[in-house]
Amino acid sequence: MSEARKGPDEADENRYDSGIESLRSLRSLPEPAALAPGPSDGGGPQSWTPPRGGAEGPEEKEDADGERADSTYGSSSITGPLPLLGDLETEDPAPCSPLVPTGALNAQQLEALTYISEEGDTLVHLAVIHEAQAMLLYCLAVLPQEVLDIQNNLYQTALHLAVHLDQPRAVQALVLKGASRVLQDLHGDTALHMACQRQHLACARCLLEGRPEPGRAQPHSLDLQLQNWQGLACLHIATLQRNRPLMELLLHNGADIDAQEGTSGKTALHLAVETQERSLVQFLLRAGARVDARMLNGCTPLHLAAGRGLSSISSTLCEAGADSLLRNVEDETPQDLAEDPLALLPFDDLKISGKPLLCAD
Template sequence: MTDELRMDVHRVYNCNQMDYDINHPKLDKMLPCNEDRFDSGVDSLKDEEYKSIVEHMESMNMAATERTTGKDIDDEPWKKEATEDGDTFLHLAIIHEATEETIQMIHQSHGDLFLNIQNNQRQTALHLAVIMEQPQLVERLLKAGCDPRLVDDSGNTALHIACKKGSLSCFGVLTQVCPIHLSSILAAPNYSGHNCLHLACIYGFLSLVESLLSLGADINAQEQCNGRTALHLAVDLQNPELVRLLVTKGANINSLTYGGYSPYHLTFGRQNVEIQQQLYALTAQELRDLPESESEDSDWEVQSEDDQMYDDIRVVGHK
């Protein structure tokens, strides 16, 4: 191992713990998503574990070598090393932007299951490459055999994360290099019930919305929380540009949530008159009035029965 490479190894494994928060300020309180945290886990290493890893890395020959198809993961012991948080050397190299070492590890792991190892947050190297905005590594990982269908502990594939971050470069690589799995990934919801199109709408990335639709994303797909479509979400977020785009692209104006609400219904009590006027003109006449709530009466009846059942309760001596 060269002196320069040895210094890079120390740099990779001697960095402080880093957080990567991709929460977006436009996220409305009405649109709950699981908070995502991306931690390197380096600080969780005990001193003796850290020394062992560095010594192992220093003794490891990282020079590019010819690999044979089907070579087993056990042939190279460094692939079995991991931190308390489940991060492999590859995870850590990506997190700390040690690009040269990352490329060498990917080259030596072509076709190996090692590429798809998930850390304790169920992130693969591919997830982390997208989080770190490294499209060149995303491409190398995909071509080496990293599975783009794997999800993290929030149910997000790497493409879901690219849509949350608004990463056009990583989005382009993910959609072009592995088109065979694209349709299933586009349709897959994360654990909050949102697919890639929903996420791009929630975070307001209009260019990604257009790209997703051109790739075949279902514009009328309902998120699994309460059945909102992309258009419902655009109204919720009071984003007139997104509303116009979705309407132009053929979104179903009369689509109803599980509670029976059309996108126009969601304009009630909102400040953007432009959105309300636009949707009013396009919404079917029978869907312009808010649906009557049958649950209110039934809830009142139950409450009234309860009041009658417990009308003998006394508080501080009074009935």
């Protein structure tokens, strides 16, 4: 959990190893076999060289929500004209049918394809930002896989931006070409975290169910328990968003229903209680959530429900077998916290003055 508490500006090799710096390694990449010298090349093969001044950008620009304010939606901050890359199709081709470049690429075209803007965006980022599907597929067809995982000044990959802008076809194409699904942005969010936050179900499905094509294997598998810098895994975010379809999708693909978030140790069931939605609590209990899961302070979901006066949720938890006598680190039981302690008694045959005691629902 030490990683969950790291600030965005702290040095961490795990966060930066596939970032902007990765462009500098393009000089050592072998040229694709399909690339032959063009008529203006002078006959010799051209090396991969990043454009001057592209590796370092200005200070990061954010809006009030911490999201991109400049390049995500608006300007691409291109500092010079890009050479033509050949005739691209005007209609969006299908993601599974990438556009194959015709003819050889000269040095000028290779430089354009490895261009980086002032915000750290590559041409792949810009194709997603401007919803240029044909250009995106062209880049995916000719660029090495390492370029797809270059992160901009906010540590967002093109896959982050495709999810942010709710472009499932672009997400599908990037995953097919092996784009990493585990890289984290400035807030520690993977593309899947972002899909859960923005409730983009189609993008989440592409991320979870998509597989790279042969020869595009990913070095790291998708970790559904990975936490962002707030300590939240994807299931925690989907629960706080009260999005049952997303929760079902995550659980179906192997998310741990009892995983604890990194700040106080709450499980999805604790968070569901805090949303005060009884149907969400019932859904998690039916899915197998541990009813007496404990937070770091020893509180169970019933402690939270009783302390908040949520009688109907408390009743649901008791019916599922919650123990109303468990004590937290402050030696309190859920009965101690309840407004009506009798409502949480684990007996259904109590009588007062000869009359049965009815528990409130």
